[in-house]
Amino acid sequence: MERELNEINVIPLVDVMLVLLVIVLTTATFITTGQIPVDLAKAKESGATKEAPLVITLTAEGEIFLNDQAMARPDLILALQSHAKDSLILVRADRVIILERFVEVVDEVKGLGFDQISLEVVRL
Template sequence: MKRFDQINVIPFIDIMLVLLTIVLTTATFISQSLMDIELPEAENTATRPHDKKVIEVSIDAQTGYYLDGKAVSVQALFEQIDKIEKDTALVLIVDKAALFEKFVTVMDRLKHNQFEQLSVLTREKK
């Protein structure tokens, strides 16, 4: 029987990469389904930037405002928005049944802070 001088770790690395891919994929779907938000449809949609940290500002029809998945009041949201650096990527997620006034209120604060990378999340029209 042949003895190995060292352990072959390449199969272990392959398995770990597959597990990492599965975890990252499911984490994306989990964060999307935490809030009951029905996105509006748009013909021109783009993929979400994955190259750096993205902060999500969400508005739903019933309870109100969320910052990175955590429910916050409008005042707490504005305080947190004021602390965010201007070059941070922001994604605005708004339920299509939410009041337009809520959307305008958040957009006004974001415009006031002059964010450079702001996008609105929508569903692709079918």
């Protein structure tokens, strides 16, 4: 007389869990914080502001964006001239860009009379 085995076969459960893990890891890589890929520098958190800032993005490829709109440097200057001088300017610069490019853009913005210029970074 043979005895029935009363055990749970865990191999199908492990297979299903591995498939779910692959799906979660794959979809997690597509979640981004912004539309323009920029590898930001890291720093500790400072105070927050209430009004929406003007965001200037400098990419590693040399592109310049103002509020997610691509433009050349002369067009950036023209676009910024139409904004109030007390507006907050937030600069998102890829961490691998040449420092000289970043400084040139910040100097041009300061030359237009904007005093509130911040650099966006990733918190440590």
